[in-house]
Amino acid sequence: MRLELRGITKKFGSLTANDHIDLVVEPGQIHCLLGENGAGKSTLMNVLFGLLQADEGEILIDGQPVRLANSGDAVRRGIGMVHQHFMLVPVFSVAENVVLGFEPTRSLDRLDYARAREDIRSVSREFGLEVDPDATVESLPIGLQQRVEIIKALGHDAQLLILDEPTAVLTPQEADALMAIMRSLAASGKSILFISHKLKEVRQVSDVITVIRAGRVIGSVPPTSSESELAAMMVGREVSLVVEKAAATPREPVLEVRDLVVRDDRGLAVVDGVSLEVRAGEIVALAGVQGNGQTELVEAITGLRHVESGTVLLGGRDITNRSPREILDAGLGHIPEDRQRDGVVLSMSVADNMVLNTPRRAPFARRGTRNLAAVRDNAETLVESFDVRTSSVDAPLSSLSGGNQQKVIVARELSRPLEALVASQPTRGLDVGSIEYVHREIVRVRDEGHAVLIVSSELDEVMALGDRVAVMFQGRVTGVVDPSTSREDVGLLMAGSAPAGSR
């Protein structure tokens, strides 16, 4: 099947998730869509699979414009999708899952399991997708569950298969097996649209790589492009950022991470022996493509994730595996990566959000009773000094724009006594004005003598803000370099290979 997308645009309120995306997938081609989390890949796939309707643009299948009002339309047109999070019924058998929604029946509406099994066996043989049709899905390892999803898509006679971050949940061995399957599918004439942010596997398996960033196509390149080129395309920003700041005058170390090992929810060591030191009066920027352990490292530092081994020191005090409350009280400011999930309560007022992690502290409460006047006064002052645009401090936080929500978090964290500040993706999704503002505040915190750790996947942000730049790859810090280092060399570190001259 030849698939063509022309000028696909999808907006959510003020956010443009897809901005005039053009894309062509040729028959038998493995086409990779490369981009960071939040770049708009999943939105595009949902448009293509009929789960979302594009505001503008058209979808052509074999040259014919089609309208996909729902996923059923997409399946009928020969499009199959394997979601990142599997859509399987865990307690059903493989055969039952595959036929679900399109059950073959004999007379009297009895399910025809024999036929379902036979169909699965023939698909298995054709593409090398070995799986037992009678096994219950929940008893299968993740890699095999994914095969069931693929068989299910193929069972509906899909000619184009969309794989949404298929390797995110797989072990390296399972990922290799998946890539072999993808090649055999392509060899039989099926088209594959493969979504990923992992540079290595993308280069291994794709015929064409299209990079998208902030909802736009940055360009299509052959898989022979280097990993550092791809990394730069993914995380670069068109407008170069300039942050005005004086040279840092670092003093004693405040935040020290030593030999930290942290496991993710699957039990993999995603932070694998990281050591890092942030001194008072300096900004250390942690660069890297998303998904290389930065999130888990920050969660471990802030007490939100269990530390397997190693230590975290704040101002010389051991805060390893202490509760978030103790770590907050020890003076660690935290601007979380997913601000709406971890940073704010959208249904509560601006004033309440300003004291979200200090509700019991004087003067906001006395012997268990809140002092609402003090809470409001505090919010009025912070709204004024941090230039938060809101109708009132009593307005629910959900009524504020993303940039102003972030300002509320920044104001809250910077207004309490701090030793160090950890900021994850502090400017993600913000407009240029807010970005500039947040950057200025971070530099101000540094100049007041605090230690600052910034985690960002925006290369330009990292280079502009950091006094030192640490690069993370596959759970390890692959290098700590000066921000004057060339983007190419940092790109190489982000791709896991050490350039000359790093330490």
Added chain:
Amino acid sequence: MPGLRGLWDRYRSASPVTIALLALVLGLVVGAVIIVATTPAILNAWRGAFHSWGAPGHALKVTFDNVGAAYRSIFTGSIVDPPQFWHSVTTGKGWTASLTPLSETLTYAIPLVIASIAVGITFQTGLFNIGANGQAILGGVAGVAVATLVHLPMALHLPLTLLAGIAGGVVGGAIPGLLKAYTGAHEVIVTLMFNYVASYFMLFCLLSTPLQLPDQTNAISRTMPGGTQLAPLFGTASGLRVNYGIVVALAVTLFAIWLLDRSSIGFEFRVTGANPHAARASGINARRTLVTSFLISGGLAGLAGVTWVAGTTHYIDQNFLQGSAGIGFTAITVSLLGRNRPIGIVWGSLLFAALEVGGSNMQANTGIPYDLATVIQSAIVIFVATPVLVKEIFRLRALRAESVKVATAGWGS
């Protein structure tokens, strides 16, 4: 006319109060439809409606007469009967009859307010306490035990009886709270099933312990001595059942307003309920929050139970809060109706109590079954729970911004 304009805008902007009032209207409409469909007189009138001139008018009149009579007797049975009231005002006689409807409504509302606030507190914490009924039963049993088996001067005995009720409920709240906090057991299952444990524990107490009325084989308790009862507000001679439990309910309402709006722990409850992720990142101890919420909720549910016994029956038997009629279950719907806010819950409790009391009066006067009141209650809750439907029916302004947000949350990458 800025005043009218303002009112109109407020109506159109679909505030929670507007929705609740419109839900009441729709609930009454649903009730009217059921009356029409189940009253033989109305059906017969309509069956003949198209056989002669004037018959449709007659059928309409029969319909309005019947529905009107039903709703009139709900009103006069639960709030006030105007002619009777006027009679009392002009002659100074019959005050008991004039005030009984209101007194009965308040009597029923007292435990309902307390139990609904108990449930509302867990809802605000993002937890479901479906076991308020069992906790109320334990509270009632503990209260009756202390009242009948301990001898103390009244100044101590009544407070101790109420405290025993709270303690009984706290035990009932601690079990699901601790099980959820330390083993992850789902509180809905635990609290729901715990209602049975509490029921049978009560039966055991009434049949096999000193709590049982001496020389009895039935499941019935001793009667609480006068000093442990919540006395009628206007004296026993008044004949009005409304009692000092109203003071308890008022105190609980004030406590809940303080707890949810003004206290630090209540703030932590609400943060946890609205966004558990942010609560954790803000250093709120999830385990402690959920256990505390369940302890307070259980304690209040227990207080509701003991307040009902001490204020009305003064003993418990096997019918005490049994089955789906138990206030602990009604409390769940009242709490939803009041949006889990203390003041909203007070209004919701008054409405439900009025329908309950007025429903009996309707059955007595018109023969329409009392269950119609339950149907109206249920319909109101369904409409309150689906504000979109109410907005659609009354063409209120849709909240666009919100629907956009839902879409982004669902599919944002």
